[in-house]
Every structure is written in C-alpha cells, then in structure tokens.
Amino acid sequence: KNQVEQSPQSLIILEGKNCTLQCNYTVSPFSNLRWYKQDTGRGPVSLTIMTFSENTKSNGRYTATLDADTKQSSLHITASQLSDSASYICVVSEASSASKIIFGSGTRLSIRP
Amino acid sequence: NAGVTQTPKFRILKIGQSMTLQCTQDMNHNYMYWYRQDPGMGLKLIYYSVGAGITDKGEVPNGYNVSRSTTEDFPLRLELAAPSQTSVYFCASSYSRAGGYEQYFGPGTRLTVT
Numbered sequence: 001k002n003q004v005e006q007s008p009q010s011l012i013i014l015e016g017k018n019c020t021l022q023c024n025y026t027v028s029p030f031s032n033l034r035w036y037k038q039d040t041g042r043g044p045v046s047l048t049i050m051t052f053s054e055n056t057k058s059n060g061r062y063t064a065t066l067d068a069d070t071k072q073s074s075l076h077i078t079a080s081q082l083s084d085s086a087s088y089i090c091v092v093s094e095a096s097s098a099s100k101i102i103f104g105s106g107t108r109l110s111i112r113p
Numbered sequence: 114n115a116g117v118t119q120t121p122k123f124r125i126l127k128i129g130q131s132m133t134l135q136c137t138q139d140m141n142h143n144y145m146y147w148y149r150q151d152p153g154m155g156l157k158l159i160y161y162s163v164g165a166g167i168t169d170k171g172e173v174p175n176g177y178n179v180s181r182s183t184t185e186d187f188p189l190r191l192e193l194a195a196p197s198q199t200s201v202y203f204c205a206s207s208y209s210r211a212g213g214y215e216q217y218f219g220p221g222t223r224l225t226v227t
Contacts, residue, residue, distance in 0.1 A: 004155065009153075031213070032213065034215075041220070041221070042220055042221070043117070043203050043205070043218025043219050043220055043221055044156075044203075044216075044218050045218070046215045046216070049215070089155070089156075093213070101158070102155070103155030103156040103157075104155050105153055105154050105155045106155070
C-alpha cells in the first residue's frame, strides 16, 4: 500500500534555530515529491517539488532533499522565523495513468520567540 | 487573481441535513479537486474533475456528490449529513494532472455535523 509517513508529528524550536523535518514514502512507481506549507486556517501552499533525478532544491530558507533509493526526503529550515510556524506536508505522486497523489499527515512546527 | 475561493468558511449542520460547499477558481484551470482533512490525518481525495462536464470519484466519495457545469465552479454536495463528515474541506485546482503541476488550494470550509 502506498504510504507517506512524516516525523516528527510536532516540533517546537526557538526563533533563529534550524530544524529538519523527515518524510519516508513507499509510493511506487514514483513521479515526484512536493513539500507544502499550511498555515493555521489556510490551504496548503507549495514550497518545492522534486523529481526522481533531483537530490536537493531550495526555496529561500527552505531546502528539500530527496534520496530516491531509500525513499526518504527531508525539509531543512534555516534561521527560523515566527512566520515559519505552520504544518509542513509531504506529498508524493505516482507515475501512473491515475497520477494518484498521497498526502502525509504533516509535521506541526511551532517557533517560539 | 483571487485564486481558489470557498464558501462558507464555517458551517454547523444537524444530522440528516444537506448543504452545498461552493468552490470557484479564476485561473482557468482544467483540473479541480475536493479533499477532506481530518485531525492528524493527511488530505483524502473525495472527487475530482478534469474539465467541465467530467467528474470522477476519489478515495472517499461516499456521502458526497459533485457537478462541474463550468470551468470555474466545482460545488460539493452533502445530501444526508452524518457526524463522520465532520471535517475541514479543501477545494484545489491545477492546470493539468496534479502530479506534475502545482495544486492551488482554497482556504477551506470547516464543517461540524451534530
């Protein structure tokens, strides 16, 4: 069964610190992996997308990595800001005619001043 | 551009009542989707549409109906509300198949059925 597992479920860090969120998946065949940011009371917004051949991609202070062999991805946030407080969702797409999309349950990140 | 808009933002229904969740996008996207998000769970696909007049079931379609008469609008209908339908509902749209194209999400509708 295709699954996307994220860890930790929740995380609290101090403003200015770095953190790394993890995503493990069993989706096959693999098409691409996206990280979304979801602010409280809002819909998810895409941060990065990576295909099979990409190892790393950055979007400002957000850097995503992908290891397609071990089926693992991480999202690293540098110099955290209060506005980074949100849920971060890992989403993996199948490379099939159905293009099924599987959402992880997210990591709830809280930045403390 | 307003992007994807949803109404209402909040709604409380009694068991057995019906309602329609509205969704409109102004990006001329062909693909539209309805998801539900339960606490601590990933988004689950309810229905999707690949264009006006064409809809298909997702992962959890039971208890819901959709229609797509225009490119812009994709309403979701609950006919006989049940407590299990208490959730946050998100509408999304994309230019083409969402695997390779970014999905743009609306702000969500928080529905409580009591």
